[in-house]
Amino acid sequence: MKKFLSLLLVCVLLGLSGAALAEDAASVPAFEDIVFPETMPSGYYKDAQSLDYSYDDMTETYEVEIVSQGYGSPHLPNEEDPILHYLNNAFNLDITFTVVNGEDLETHLSTRIAAGDYPDVFVLPSREFAFQLSDAGLLIDARELYPYLPLHQKYVTQGMIDYSTNTSNDEIAFITKYGIQDGIWCAAIRTDWLEAFGMEMPTTREELIEYAKACTFNDPDGNGQDDTWFMTAAGGGNGLGMLHNIFCTMAGPNQAYVDENGELSHPYFNGVRKEFLTFCKELYDLGVLAPDWYTIDWETAKSYTLNDKIGLLYYPAGSLYGEYTMAQGNQDEETMAVWKFMEQYPIEGGKYDVAGNPGYMWAFSAPCFEGQEGKLLRVLHMIDTMCVGGENFSHTAQSADDIVYDQFGIERIGSQEFVYTDDGMFYIRQTNLDENGAEQFPYDQGSYGGLQLASWQNFGLNVSWQLSDPDTGDPVIDNANAITNEAIKVIAGVDRWPNYGLSVTLTGDAAEASITLGDWINATEFEFVTGARSLDEYEDFANEWLSRGGQAIIEQTAECLGCEVPEYAQ
Numbered sequence: 001m002k003k004f005l006s007l008l009l010v011c012v013l014l015g016l017s018g019a020a021l022a023e024d025a026a027s028v029p030a031f032e033d034i035v036f037p038e039t040m041p042s043g044y045y046k047d048a049q050s051l052d053y054s055y056d057d058m059t060e061t062y063e064v065e066i067v068s069q070g071y072g073s074p075h076l077p078n079e080e081d082p083i084l085h086y087l088n089n090a091f092n093l094d095i096t097f098t099v100v101n102g103e104d105l106e107t108h109l110s111t112r113i114a115a116g117d118y119p120d121v122f123v124l125p126s127r128e129f130a131f132q133l134s135d136a137g138l139l140i141d142a143r144e145l146y147p148y149l150p151l152h153q154k155y156v157t158q159g160m161i162d163y164s165t166n167t168s169n170d171e172i173a174f175i176t177k178y179g180i181q182d183g184i185w186c187a188a189i190r191t192d193w194l195e196a197f198g199m200e201m202p203t204t205r206e207e208l209i210e211y212a213k214a215c216t217f218n219d220p221d222g223n224g225q226d227d228t229w230f231m232t233a234a235g236g237g238n239g240l241g242m243l244h245n246i247f248c249t250m251a252g253p254n255q256a257y258v259d260e261n262g263e264l265s266h267p268y269f270n271g272v273r274k275e276f277l278t279f280c281k282e283l284y285d286l287g288v289l290a291p292d293w294y295t296i297d298w299e300t301a302k303s304y305t306l307n308d309k310i311g312l313l314y315y316p317a318g319s320l321y322g323e324y325t326m327a328q329g330n331q332d333e334e335t336m337a338v339w340k341f342m343e344q345y346p347i348e349g350g351k352y353d354v355a356g357n358p359g360y361m362w363a364f365s366a367p368c369f370e371g372q373e374g375k376l377l378r379v380l381h382m383i384d385t386m387c388v389g390g391e392n393f394s395h396t397a398q399s400a401d402d403i404v405y406d407q408f409g410i411e412r413i414g415s416q417e418f419v420y421t422d423d424g425m426f427y428i429r430q431t432n433l434d435e436n437g438a439e440q441f442p443y444d445q446g447s448y449g450g451l452q453l454a455s456w457q458n459f460g461l462n463v464s465w466q467l468s469d470p471d472t473g474d475p476v477i478d479n480a481n482a483i484t485n486e487a488i489k490v491i492a493g494v495d496r497w498p499n500y501g502l503s504v505t506l507t508g509d510a511a512e513a514s515i516t517l518g519d520w521i522n523a524t525e526f527e528f529v530t531g532a533r534s535l536d537e538y539e540d541f542a543n544e545w546l547s548r549g550g551q552a553i554i555e556q557t558a559e560c561l562g563c564e565v566p567e568y569a570q
Contacts, residue, residue, distance in 0.1 A: 027052045031143040036158045040178060040356040042493040043424015043465055045154040048389035053381045055148060058092055062375035065096040067109070067122035068455040069360070075099035076452050082408035083400050083456045089407065090392065091382045099455045113138065118365040121379060123458060130173040130363055131166045140364040140376075142172035148380040151387045152177050157356045159502030164361070167505065167560075176358040177387065180461050183355030184316045186491040187246045187342045193220040193311055201340075205250075205279070205347045212288040215311035230288035231312050234301035237294060239522045240529070243280050245314040249497055250350035251275035256557045257500040264558050264566050268542045268550070277538070279347075280529045294526060317341060317487035318468075321480065331480040341487040343494060354499040360458045386460040388426065394418035397457040398428055419469075423489060427467040464492055503560055510556040513549025520548070543568075 075097070078084055084097050098119065100108045106125040112118065113133070124130045133139050142164065146153060155177040166173045193215060194201065202208040212230035214220070220228055235241030240248075248254040252265075252272040259265040267273040283289055290296070290304060304310040305320075306327035313320065320339055325331045345351055362383070369376045385392040394401040401416050417429045467488055468481035506514055524541055527533035533541075546554070546569055554569040 028055055028147050031147055034146060034153055036153065036156050036161055038158055039496070039498060040157060040183065041154065041424070044389040044420070044426065044462075045151060046389065046420075046424065048151050048154075048387070049391055051150045051384075051390075053150075053384070056377045056381040057374075058378070060374055061092050061094060062372070062378055063094045063096070064121065064375060064379055065098060065119045067098045067100060067105075067119040068458050069105055069123050070099040070101045070455050072101060073452055073454075075455055081453070082404050082410060083396055083453055085408050086395055086400075086404045087382060087392070090395075091378055093378060093382070097455075118368050120368040120375075121362060121364055121383075124174055124361040124363055127164070127173075127361065130164075130361060131168070133363065134166045134171050134173040135168055138366055139171070139173055140366050140369060142175050142364075145175055145364060145380060146172075148377060149175065149384045151384045151390050155387060157499070157502070159356060159499045160358050162503040163358055163505075174361040174363045176361045178462050178464070179357050179359035180457075181316075181463055182357050182359065183496070184464050184488075184491060185245065185314055186317075186352065186487075186494060187346060188313045188315055188320055188339045188487075189342055189346075190215075190220075190311050190338055191340045192338050196220055201342065201344070202346050203344050203348065208346050209282070209286070211311065212283060213286060216286075216288040220311070221308050228309050229290040229293075229304070229311070230283065232290040232293045232296060232301050232304055232310060234296055234298045235294065236297035240280060240294075240525060241298075242314040243283075244276075245353065246312070247279055247347070247350075248273070248276050249353050250279060250345075250347045253497040253500060254353060255497070255500040256504065256554075256561070257498075258561050258563050262563055264554070264561065264563050266554065266557070266566075268545060269566070269568060274535065274538045277525060277528045278535055281531065281535065284529050285531070313339070317484055317491060321484050321487070325480065331476050333479050333483075336480050336483045341490045343490045345495065352494050352496045354501065355464075355496050356499045356502070358502070359462075362459075383459055386456075388460060388462050388465060389420070390460065393460050396459060397461045399453050400456075421467065424492075425465050425467045425485075425489060427469050427485075429469050429471075464488075500561075504557050505560055506553060506556050508552070509549060510552040513552055517545065517548055517550070521545070 075081070078095075078097055081097065084095050087093065088095055102125070105123070106129060109119075109122060109125065109129070118138070130139065146156070152175060156175075160176055161172065164172050164174050164176055189201065189211075194211070197211065197214040197218060197220070199207070199211055199214070202211050215228055215230040217226075219225070231242060233239075233241030233243050235244075249272075252267065252270065254267050254272065256264060256266040290310065302323065305313060306324060321336060324339060325335055328335045364376070364379075382392070384390060386396045387393060395404050397418075399416070401418050415429075415431045417431075418426055419429055420426045465488075467485040470478060470481055470485060472478055472481070524533065528535050528538065528541075542550075551569050555565050558565045558569075
């Protein structure tokens, strides 16, 4: 199976004549010639509609079953599914769309595969599940798929390729791309407090410390009480929470990587983690963290934010502005302007933590496509156009646009249009709603919208690049949307460390140690931050980590990254 698509091109050229076919074949690159990006782009690929799919002649009708993941609400029956109807017409297909809730997915697939009842294309419950099927020879190597997915190629990093490679046989077990909600968190700061302190946006450690002290000791809310603070962790007693989220990368990546000398660099041994803990201890010693900073959980900690008692957060833009304005009772410009997301990392030399994590993983059954090369090309063609920017993204994501429902003959109470922006984003414009539109949009059957069609968007949705409509006609809403949209664009474009971790797969003792050491690490780091244990003993901690199982982690990490095991772990 591994080389069957290469054979397909030979067959096509033998069976059909003409220079145009040779040009079509030449437009499909060899996998080895594809240059996958190192990091995710900050917006959609703007030339997606001009990509060449002429490898698919679209003449023959094919039957195909796709298994996708559901979200607890029953998907519409196939005969009532307008998106399925649209795709069948657009791609000359007869699709069976099977939706299984996430918790049942592995059982569903295992049972069917054991019985020889293979779905053509299916979403995976885990990478390990895919590798087991790959070892059994049941999956098509994605080296044979990616050349026919020109839009995916723009959204798949080299790290994702490493992540999806089965080391036991060197097959790429599945295709993937961006996650639906990847890289949407960032540090946010109170601009009204900055103004009250006479400060600019902090960009150095010293400036951030001065802001932290002012948040805590300069009475920014003016009530004459000592009841405001710089930050809380909000980790519920299980780690350093938001402190870790923002500052663990202040001195370098929070992952192991191969440095410029070809040697393994690990945050426990290159100073990165110790520097972070030293900074946290400085904040603790200054008294700028809320009294229950370590024990308070995420939901409870929102009271600090909503009651104007905290000066720095780690949050998604839409959630922060939505929760804060609801608590304040309005969305006016002054309220929206309180929080601003920090485009520049707040400490010199640092970057934000990684993004570019894989989204849904899709496997292609080798037995189903044996002798069905035309069907495979048709499915790849369809799936690729469902990515952001592609021709069929708007027809399959967020309950789809009007074109789908017009073709299906559904009477609408509103209209939904996808609009792309020049800066790599998109938004959805909803118009002509009746008084119940907010609940019923977009269609009066009730079924059409919400979760009943959400499983289709597993192929392409990316809310990291989704804005709100900037022109609703309501000045207050438009202003709120403008501020939120600007924050979303800021977050999409912040400087982040590369995602080295995608190249590392831990198994056996190393995988077990990475889990079982968690509580001990959290407890020890809490001692370092609070002074119960001196940071002078950090090297002792790192060596104890090695003896408790970290050595196996270092050894496997070095093997995955193709470098020698450092002397300290030998």
